Amino acid sequence: MRDAYLIGAAQTDFGSFPDESYRSLFREAYEAAVETVPGGIEPADVDEAYIGMLSIGGRQIGLSAPAIAEHVGLSKVPCTRLENACAASGYAIRDAVQAVKSGMADVVVAGGTEIMNDLSSETLPYWLGVSGEMEWERMAGTTFAGVYAQIASAHMANYETTREQLSRVAVKSHRNGAMNPHAQLGFECSLEDAEEAPIIAHPLTLYHCCPTTDGAAVTIIASEDAAEEYTDRPIRIAGVGAASDSIGLFQRDSYTNLPAARTAADRAYEMAGVGPDDVDFAEVHDCFSIAEIVAYEDLRFCEQGKGGRLVEEGETALGGRIPVNTSGGLKSKGHPIGATGAGQVVEMFKQLRGEAGERQVEDAERGLAHNVGGSGGAASVHIFEGPEVKP
Amino acid sequence: MRDAYLIGAAQTDFGSFPDESYRSLFREAYEAAVETVPGGIEPADVDEAYIGMLSIGGRQIGLSAPAIAEHVGLSKVPCTRLENACAASGYAIRDAVQAVKSGMADVVVAGGTEIMNDLSSETLPYWLGVSGEMEWERMAGTTFAGVYAQIASAHMANYETTREQLSRVAVKSHRNGAMNPHAQLGFECSLEDAEEAPIIAHPLTLYHCCPTTDGAAVTIIASEDAAEEYTDRPIRIAGVGAASDSIGLFQRDSYTNLPAARTAADRAYEMAGVGPDDVDFAEVHDCFSIAEIVAYEDLRFCEQGKGGRLVEEGETALGGRIPVNTSGGLKSKGHPIGATGAGQVVEMFKQLRGEAGERQVEDAERGLAHNVGGSGGAASVHIFEGPEVKP
Numbered sequence A, B: 001m002r003d004a005y006l007i008g009a010a011q012t013d014f015g016s017f018p019d020e021s022y023r024s025l026f027r028e029a030y031e032a033a034v035e036t037v038p039g040g041i042e043p044a045d046v047d048e049a050y051i052g053m054l055s056i057g058g059r060q061i062g063l064s065a066p067a068i069a070e071h072v073g074l075s076k077v078p079c080t081r082l083e084n085a086c087a088a089s090g091y092a093i094r095d096a097v098q099a100v101k102s103g104m105a106d107v108v109v110a111g112g113t114e115i116m117n118d119l120s121s122e123t124l125p126y127w128l129g130v131s132g133e134m135e136w137e138r139m140a141g142t143t144f145a146g147v148y149a150q151i152a153s154a155h156m157a158n159y160e161t162t163r164e165q166l167s168r169v170a171v172k173s174h175r176n177g178a179m180n181p182h183a184q185l186g187f188e189c190s191l192e193d194a195e196e197a198p199i200i201a202h203p204l205t206l207y208h209c210c211p212t213t214d215g216a217a218v219t220i221i222a223s224e225d226a227a228e229e230y231t232d233r234p235i236r237i238a239g240v241g242a243a244s245d246s247i248g249l250f251q252r253d254s255y256t257n258l259p260a261a262r263t264a265a266d267r268a269y270e271m272a273g274v275g276p277d278d279v280d281f282a283e284v285h286d287c288f289s290i291a292e293i294v295a296y297e298d299l300r301f302c303e304q305g306k307g308g309r310l311v312e313e314g315e316t317a318l319g320g321r322i323p324v325n326t327s328g329g330l331k332s333k334g335h336p337i338g339a340t341g342a343g344q345v346v347e348m349f350k351q352l353r354g355e356a357g358e359r360q361v362e363d364a365e366r367g368l369a370h371n372v373g374g375s376g377g378a379a380s381v382h383i384f385e386g387p388e389v390k391p
Helices: A022-035 A064-071 A088-101 A124-129 A144-159 A163-177 A191-196 A224-230 A259-272 A289-298 A307-312 A337-352 B022-035 B064-071 B088-101 B124-129 B134-138 B144-159 B163-177 B191-196 B224-230 B259-272 B289-298 B307-312 B337-352
Strands: A004-011 A048-052 A079-083 A107-114 A199-201 A215-223 A235-244 A281-283 A366-373 A378-385 B004-011 B048-052 B079-083 B107-114 B199-201 B215-223 B235-244 B281-283 B366-373 B378-385
Touching: A004 A022, A004 A088, A004 A224, A004 A337, A022 A064, A022 A107, A022 A215, A048 A064, A048 A088, A048 A337, A064 A079, A064 B235, A079 A088, A079 B088, A088 A107, A088 A215, A088 A235, A088 A337, A088 A366, A088 A378, A088 B079, A088 B088, A107 A337, A144 A199, A144 A289, A144 A307, A163 A191, A163 A289, A163 A307, A215 A224, A215 A337, A235 A259, A235 A337, A235 B064, A259 A289, A259 A366, A259 A378, A281 A337, A289 A307, A289 A366, A337 A366, A337 A378, B004 B022, B004 B088, B004 B224, B004 B337, B022 B064, B022 B107, B022 B215, B048 B064, B048 B088, B048 B337, B064 B079, B079 B088, B088 B107, B088 B215, B088 B235, B088 B337, B088 B366, B088 B378, B107 B337, B144 B199, B144 B289, B144 B307, B163 B191, B163 B289, B163 B307, B215 B224, B215 B337, B235 B259, B235 B337, B259 B289, B259 B366, B259 B378, B281 B337, B289 B307, B289 B366, B337 B366, B337 B378
Parallel strands: A048 A079, A048 A107, A281 A366, B048 B079, B048 B107, B281 B366
Antiparallel strands: A004 A215, A004 A235, A079 B079, A107 A215, A235 A378, A366 A378, B004 B215, B004 B235, B107 B215, B235 B378, B366 B378
8 A cells, every 4th residue: 555645735725716717727837836846747747636625506517527637637537526415525535545556647636616696695505504503593584603502502502612712713814814815804803893793693703704705725645655745745645534414414413513624633543643732733624613613622732621722822823832723724724615625725735844834834744624514414534754754 | 455355145026115215225235235244244343334325315415424334234334325326336335345454344335225216307417417527517517428428429430339239238137037036127128128119318218327326235345254254255356446537528638438447447447357258147237228338448348349249149148258237237227326236246246156047157266346436437357266266
């Protein structure tokens, strides 16, 4: 079982781009990713492509992967669209790793793209809702904000988590995002801003929810031999884990954790031969602020129920014990569904190569990316090791 | 690079099932596939699942793979929905092979499911059309029947292919399908029936077009060690090939072949170390009768332009030199988009184990499955070898 390496990664700005398409954004990210590889990548060298995309709205719903591949000059390459809701491109990276490990591919493009802002505010909740449990959650009127509000309420009731702690997640994300030129909401927010914003779904305010985002992100994953040809600073993909679960929150035993994320993390830690204490920084799936607190616990950065305190004590801030969402996370950087998982890996790439600018984590050698579909129906966790770590 | 083996496979009846769902059909196929494995498969033994589904219409569009996995008792298993239009489950099998070869999985479920008949006849063409080139084909009014009619017209003009030859494809498919208890249109048709049926898109008549189908098909793919545990009659997946292409017909150099299918076939032949003459039978993607004739040529069962004659001379009939679509093909067995590629592999499984009943190909040792997305934007080709063939 040979290793897989991350050799290139880039993303577009995340934001609202009425003049762009799912294809044009992917192309921008692809070309930028190719530029991060010394000497570039020729289309003929790409063996396979996996593209995460929910493909909501009225654009190319079928065969969008070949349509994208052709648009970026990869016309003959076998390519597939993967859908696992918001975890689509986390799974694209998983499949790319398998393709490399299988020996069937040496260089694989794995990324994601989404256009969301061309949907009206009436239509968008419906199209986002298709990734929720249709029969008993969506058709009963529950939105994703509603589902995560239930998680937040249960967490508050069980563990004395406070709304202020949720707000502190948002403050931290925005502080980091303000240092990320690609962030959609790249400005700082105060605790008061977060606390006093309009309620979206009690207890979540506007600042506890991620925005609606257009964007794309692309990674290039290679075998060890190919990686050596292209770069002297390959990032090893040391751990890969994924799991699925019931997609409805009401179907699960607990409202305060996501079992799929726990299992995915356990599998990734086991494969990498490391534990949570060995991780220097992480990108986690904070579609809502409570999701980041739950992620701390699912990834075992702290005990169950202690996630709120972790952020309150600054442990997950830049300079803290384990900085989380240095990119700004889904909250500030943005959340273009199909591109989000690959976007997290772009941050892995930058941090582990020491190219994260003013948001650089000191001595970042091992990072973890945690991508969740829906409210925990699917999850993937990947662990990356910088060029300094010897396997 | 270890080998991957097909150890179980089954499908539901293909047809119109207003009381079934995408989940219930998948479950029926999954349970039947598990029954084809001596001793069965425990959910805990399944490492990964890939599910092909276009997911048209108003059902679970996001996270449908975890929803299906949970419904069949595979709740924790990492699972992904793959979309490559009508080639979705051909690609599911491709990814399953890679997962096994990667060493990350020993037992993988790969299948597909689709419900299409709950869409109205007004809505269906739109939802099928989403897999066609949206901007310049669909929005200009071209349907899939229209695209394949253009291919047929060009083939007739270039190679003196006749409409009677197209009809002979239908007659052959129905003759085979009448022997397949799972076929949607499991009745024979005469040359006159095919010739005199209403025109759908000139020159294609109703009998030159596949039906609208609900159905599911599931395969179980395993590593060599796992295969040995489960069965003494494993089918080796000897060749795997795939390619993509421009999704619009108008974007290509020729109207009379599908370059993605040619490339996919070349790659599969090369990996298996065999050529077209070594193939004993094939399932090809005959969404329209002309597509089967083009497939003969793309797979190099005959020279370019000679496909019409191949069927006319009975070479692809049961008992002929290379029987094609012994299952009845998409034409007679049916075409439930996401399930079609896996359904072809069910026929591989039956034929190579000598379990195809009255449609059994004599001395079937090596079979080929050819699955196409859209009008050639994606294609996958797999070559399977029965237990008698020594690698």
